[in-house]
Amino acid sequence: MLETFFPNVKLDRMWEATTETLYMTAISVLATFVLGIILGLLLFLTAKGNIWQNRPVNLVISTFVNVFRSIPFIILIVLLIPFTKFIMGTMIGENAALPALIIGAAPFYARMVEIGLREIDKGVIEAARSMGAKTSTVIWKVLLPESMPALVSGITVTAIALVGFTAMAGVIGAGGLGNLAFLEGFQRGRGDVTLFATVVILAIVFVIQFIGDYITSKLDKR
Amino acid sequence: MISIKDVIKTYASRNGDVKAVDKVNLEIEEGEIFGVIGYSGAGKSTLIRMLNGLEIPTEGTINVAGREVSRIKGAELRRARQEISMIFQHFNLLWSRTVAENIAFPLEIAGVAKQEREKKVNELISLVGLDGRGDAYPSQLSGGQKQRVGIARALANNPKVLLCDEATSALDPQTTDSILDLLVDINRRLGLTIVLITHEMHVIRKICHRVAVMEGGKIVESGPVLNVFKNPQQPITKRFVQQVTEPEETKETVEHLLQRYPHGKVVQLTFVGEGAEQPLITNTIRNYPVMVNILQGKITQTQEGAYGTLFIHLDGEEEVSLEAIKYMSSQGVGVEVITNA
Numbered sequence: 051m052l053e054t055f056f057p058n059v060k061l062d063r064m065w066e067a068t069t070e071t072l073y074m075t076a077i078s079v080l081a082t083f084v085l086g087i088i089l090g091l092l093l094f095l096t097a098k099g100n101i102w103q104n105r106p107v108n109l110v111i112s113t114f115v116n117v118f119r120s121i122p123f124i125i126l127i128v129l130l131i132p133f134t135k136f137i138m139g140t141m142i143g144e145n146a147a148l149p150a151l152i153i154g155a156a157p158f159y160a161r162m163v164e165i166g167l168r169e170i171d172k173g174v175i176e177a178a179r180s181m182g183a184k185t186s187t188v189i190w191k192v193l194l195p196e197s198m199p200a201l202v203s204g205i206t207v208t209a210i211a212l213v214g215f216t217a218m219a220g221v222i223g224a225g226g227l228g229n230l231a232f233l234e235g236f237q238r239g240r241g242d243v244t245l246f247a248t249v250v251i252l253a254i255v256f257v258i259q260f261i262g263d264y265i266t267s268k269l270d271k272r
Numbered sequence: 273m274i275s276i277k278d279v280i281k282t283y284a285s286r287n288g289d290v291k292a293v294d295k296v297n298l299e300i301e302e303g304e305i306f307g308v309i310g311y312s313g314a315g316k317s318t319l320i321r322m323l324n325g326l327e328i329p330t331e332g333t334i335n336v337a338g339r340e341v342s343r344i345k346g347a348e349l350r351r352a353r354q355e356i357s358m359i360f361q362h363f364n365l366l367w368s369r370t371v372a373e374n375i376a377f378p379l380e381i382a383g384v385a386k387q388e389r390e391k392k393v394n395e396l397i398s399l400v401g402l403d404g405r406g407d408a409y410p411s412q413l414s415g416g417q418k419q420r421v422g423i424a425r426a427l428a429n430n431p432k433v434l435l436c437d438e439a440t441s442a443l444d445p446q447t448t449d450s451i452l453d454l455l456v457d458i459n460r461r462l463g464l465t466i467v468l469i470t471h472e473m474h475v476i477r478k479i480c481h482r483v484a485v486m487e488g489g490k491i492v493e494s495g496p497v498l499n500v501f502k503n504p505q506q507p508i509t510k511r512f513v514q515q516v517t518e519p520e521e522t523k524e525t526v527e528h529l530l531q532r533y534p535h536g537k538v539v540q541l542t543f544v545g546e547g548a549e550q551p552l553i554t555n556t557i558r559n560y561p562v563m564v565n566i567l568q569g570k571i572t573q574t575q576e577g578a579y580g581t582l583f584i585h586l587d588g589e590e591e592v593s594l595e596a597i598k599y600m601s602s603q604g605v606g607v608e609v610i611t612n613a
Contacts, residue, residue, distance in 0.1 A: 177364035180324055181378040181429075182353035191377065195368040271409040272367045 058240040063230065068250055071226035074144050074216040075254070078151035079209045085156040086208070087201065089115060090163020091189065101185050115157040123154050123215050127222060147224035151215050159208045166200030167193055199270040206262025210255050217251065227251050273433065273465045274300035274323065279332035279342075281318050281489075292318040293329070294489035300482075305459050305466045305575070307476040307497075309512055310486035316469040319486070320435050323467065324356045325349050337432040354382055357426035361438035363418040365410040371421050372397065372406035378428040396424040400454060416447035423454060427462070434458070436468035440475060448472075452479050456575075473515040477501070477574050485509045498576045502544045502606075516572050517581050526583065526610055529567055536587030538567070539597065542606030543580040552603055553584070560596040562588035583610075 052059060089111060095101050096108035121129070127150045134149045135141055170193060178192045194201070220228025227247045235244030281293040293315045300306045310316045321327040322334055325341045334342040339352045357378070365374050372393050379389045397406050400420040410418055419439060426434055436455070440448040456479050459466055470476065476483045476497060484494035485508060492506045501517070504510045529538050541552070557564055564584050571580035586593050601607045 171362070171364065173360055173362055173364040174366060176326060177358070177360060178377075178381075180326060180353055180358040181381050181425075182350035183381050184350065187381055191380070192366065196366060198368065269368075272411050 056242040056246050058234075058243050059246045063234070064246060064250065067225065067227045067230040067247070068254075070144050070224075071213070071216050071220075071228070071251070071254065074147055074151060074219070074224065074226055075209065075212050078148055078155060078212050078216075079205065081148070081152045082155040082159050082208055082212065083201075083205050085152065086159030086205075087163050087194075089156060089160035090167060091193065093160060093164040094167040094193075095185075095189075101188065115160050118153060118157040119161065121154075123150070124218050124222075126150055126154050127219060142223045144225050147216065147219035147226075150219060151212060154215060155208050155212050158211065159204060162204035162208070163197075163201060166197040166204060169200060170196045199266045202262060202269060203266045206259060206266070209258050209262070213251060213255055213258070273302040273304070273337060274298070274306075274467065275333075275335045276319075276322075277333050277335075279319075279322065279329045279334060281315075281322065281327060282330045291489050293322070296332075296489075296491055298484060298491065298494070300465065300467060302465055303459070303463050304482060305456070305468070305480050307480035307483045308467070308469045308486055308491075309471065309473060309476050309483060310469075311471055311508075314486040315489040316486045317437065320358075320437055320467060320469050323433070323435055324353050324358055354378070354429040355431050356433045356435065357429065357431040358435040358437060359419065359422040359426050359439045361441050363410070363415075363422045363442075365418060365421055365425075367410050370407050370409055371402060371413070374410065374421055375424045375428055378425055382429050392428060396427060399427070399458075400424045414447070415443050416450060419443065419447075419451050420454065423451075423458070427458065427464075430462075431464065433465045433467065436466065436470075438470055439468065441470065441472070445474075448475070449478070455479055473512040476512075477516050477572055477579075479575060481575055485512065496576060497574050498544060498579060501572075501574065501579045502542070517570060517579065525568060529583070529585065530610065533585050533587070536563075536585055537593060537597075538610040539584050539586055539600075540606075540608045540610055541582040541584065541600065542608070543571070543578065543582070544604075544606070550603070552600060552605060555603075556596050556600060559599065560588070560592055562586055562592055562596050 092111050093108065093115065096104040096111070130150045130153065131141060134146055137149060138146050140146050174196060175188060175192060178188050216224070216226050217228025217231070220226040221232045223229070227250055231244045231247035234240060235247060276296055276298040279293055279296045280291065282289045282291050296319060308316045308319065318327055322329050323336055323341065325344070329342050332342070333340060336352070337355050341349070341352055344352060366377065369377065375393045375396050376389050379392060384392070397403060400423050402417060402420050402424070405413070405417065410421065413421070440451050443451060452475060455466060458464055468475065468480070480497050482495065483497050483500050484491045485506065486492070487508050493500065493509045500509060501513055504513045526538065553564055553566070556562070564586060567583040567585055569580065569582035571578055586596060597607055597609065
């Protein structure tokens with residue numbers, strides 16, 4: 051059946067590209083999760099009326115986040131070429147895509163983290179402080195657990211965006227399904243390869259969405 | 273136990289400084305249930321938040337359980353807060369934790385070992401009457417049960433003072449009463465000093481020993497609850513006292529009665545403490561040839577004794593009626609002849 055509908059698809063190539071995409075997505079999601087939460091926490095805590103209220107710091111982080119969130123990803127990759135070459139030593143391959151993926155996604159996720167944290171009832175934070183909790187306790191035992199469903203649903207959306215980003219990164223040489231669809235599918239006029247790569251990407255996206263929704267609903271005890 | 277001296281709290285707002293608390297002085301004794309009553313915006317919420325350092329006074333000093341909470345910071349303030357716990361109007365439980373985990377939270381903060389934590393949590397769950405609900409999440413509980421968790425959580429580190437911030441204002445009357453009973457029980461059993469703020473005189477009446485009335489950031493009146501009930505001085509206090517002594521419709525009823533009984537007198541009797549328990553009406557009828565018609569009445573229990581009002585219609589010869597009234601006054605009962613206004 052594969053032969054009839056997808057004559058040009060080579061399963062081993064397709065599998066290789068899929069693992070590349072999964073690798074890029076997994077690493078960048080992990081890094082984005084950590085970095086985004088740190089940035090989001092800083093945004094939240096330095097905002098007016100919060101524990102570390104600090105306008106200058108808030109302004110700097112906020113500006114950084116807004117700028118990097120606003121640059122279209124394809125342009126961000128190009129802009130970051132010198133930076134990527136400096137820390138990764140190359141512009142080719144999956145690892146070379148990671149800096150751009152993380153820098154593109156973390157600010158986007160940081161805003162979602164901030165929104166999630168803002169939804170926590172101020173009274174709960176006050177209650178923790180009234181019990182004599184340190185700021186670190188408030189962060190680890192109140193802010194993060196209480197916003198966890200929002201953090202997980204946020205990282206789900208971000209992870210799906212990141213799958214899209216890896217495809218774009220693929221076009222300029224990072225490998226993965228985007229690279230396959232563009233180079234072997236589009237440029238060689240093999241529509242079936244492009245179509246098959248698309249189907250695989252869709253499958254990845256659906257699986258991510260399913261897992262994200264499942265974890266969110268398990269976590270949410272409200 | 274608690275001493276508040278010349279405390280002022282001002283907030284900067286767009287229209288200049290706002291004095292939320294204005295020169296407040298209070299002494300609260302150990303083991304006492306002290307109530308602060310006022311309408312919203314009276315400054316009572318700011319006042320109670322200064323007792324555990326959630327707000328810092330602009331001027332003045334606050335001492336609680338041997339610590340000057342208005343001055344201390346950092347680790348010392350955090351230690352002090354473990355001895356001055358607080359419950360809230362909206363409970364403020366962590367929804368991500370079960371009942372048992374919520375109660376364990378302050379113990380985790382205090383660094384209590386896991387085994388000891390579990391033991392203490394079980395004790396507290398029984399104390400507040402939530403046996404078997406330890407594994408439930410707050411979303412599965414009713415409002416009253418949530419407040420019980422709040423109380424258990426507040427008691428976890430054996431505090432010396434419990435601050436109640438409108439703790440029953442979000443509850444229905446029946447649940448309010450059961451929570452108030454629990455607070456009295458804790459006060460008696462553990463000797464805990466309780467400070468509560470509320471806008472409901474019912475709460476003051478039911479559990480407080482002493483009360484302070486707040487208006488516009490100032491304490492306008494304070495004293496033992498029964499005294500304040502018996503003899504309210506300020507108009508605002510009178511309004512609060514009316515909340516529990518007079519049913520809403522009293523005024524209309526009295527006017528109606530005056531029209532209905534052109535003869536005789538409509539008399540309002542006010543009983544306080546022991547007076548509320550003696551058979552005054554029986555004695556009056558036995559000793560004086562007057563007709564007594566009971567129109568309306570209410571007796572209110574406070575922590576220090578009963579307080580009640582009774583409206584009667586007294587008919588008979590003018591002189592005998594006056595003597596009967598004189599007799600009733602001599603029995604330690606407040607007597608007021610109601611006339612057409």
